[in-house]
Amino acid sequence: MTIATALPRQRRRACDMTAVQDYQYQPLANDGNTRFIQLYPAAHFEDPIRVDIVERAYDASKTQDPASYEALSYAWGSDEDSAYIFVGANSRLRVRHNVIQILRYLRDGITPGCTARTLWIDAICINQADDEEKGKQVTMMGNIYACATSVLIWTGEPGCDLQALQRSFEGQEKEKTLLWIWTPANNEILRLMQFFATGWFTRRWVVQEIMHAREAYIITGSDTMQWQQFRVFVKHLESMFSYEVLTPHVTAILQHLSNLTALKPKI
Structure with a gap:
């Protein structure tokens, strides 16, 4: 500022x-x-x-x-x-x-x-x-x-609290998390995948904008997450999934996120 x-x-x-x-x-x-x-x-x-x-x-x-x-x-x-x-x-x-x-x-x-x-x-x-x-x-x-001084990544208005999801995932064992994610009564993972499949995450130019950034922040409404925190979050998501049970659509989203978060803003 x-x-x-x-x-x-x-x-x-x-x-x-x-x-x-x-x-x-x-x-x-x-x-x-x-x-x-x-x-x-x-x-x-x-x-x-x-x-x-x-x-x-x-x-x-x-x-x-x-x-x-x-x-x-x-x-x-x-x-x-x-x-x-x-x-x-x-x-x-x-x-x-x-x-x-x-x-x-x-x-x-x-x-x-x-x-x-x-x-x-x-x-x-x-x-x-x-x-x-x-x-x-x-x-x-x-x-x-x-x-x-920093790149502000606007992903959209409120609707997906990444930090709350991260805390929720980290508080459970891997086996319990997988069961929890795919329980029909809980649509958190579906909401998360919809979030990742639209808007900023599907743009072509984001690679240039992240690779050149000194520092970057994910912003969803009033919530902010550092890019490095977001990278850790995506790695955590990947570790919880067995790709054999995922649909091709969800698999493609996760692989795209993995490639995207491999980008490191310059120091």
Whole structure:
């Protein structure tokens, strides 16, 4: 997280009183730069999202004033139910519903005393209407993830508490766990496999984003798990299963997870 200049009260009032216009992207001043959002806190979870969009260099080796930021890794989601976020004093930007929800949860996690959270999110920080800019920025994405203080892996809204499942599994002997998992009255494993079979876990670009990360965190709603903890969790899952009794679909998911969690963020 980054401490940034607080959004002045006068500007918040001006945002309500001034005619709000659609946000206009300006060309990047330098090919080595990108945009970042400064996400501001709010009193209530459902309050409108308010951000500033700023242009900065991201690579500390090429500037004396690099941005300190977290980079988001997530599934793009549907164009349906898009909504506006508010940029600066009097601009608005339409973004996808899942990005709105991501920003709400990340905003809710701003450390007390901090005035903003600095993030890189491709859907906002790259002008999606400018194909030339998109082409240049896409070639830089590996470096953008590598220079971030951490990569935040958004898997979705609440629905699968990985930490609770891990504690539950670790508290049982292997034979009892297998019986417990496949008891028809208990659908925890089915819910878990559905969770792993959708969204972020099926994206193509996650390998690049994890391999370049200094540090990575799995985020599901308000819950967070370090990538290293998640790797241990998946290994624990693998050790509990006899692959002979699994369906091909579940086997494929577990093998994909095993390959994915073999990736180690750089130190």
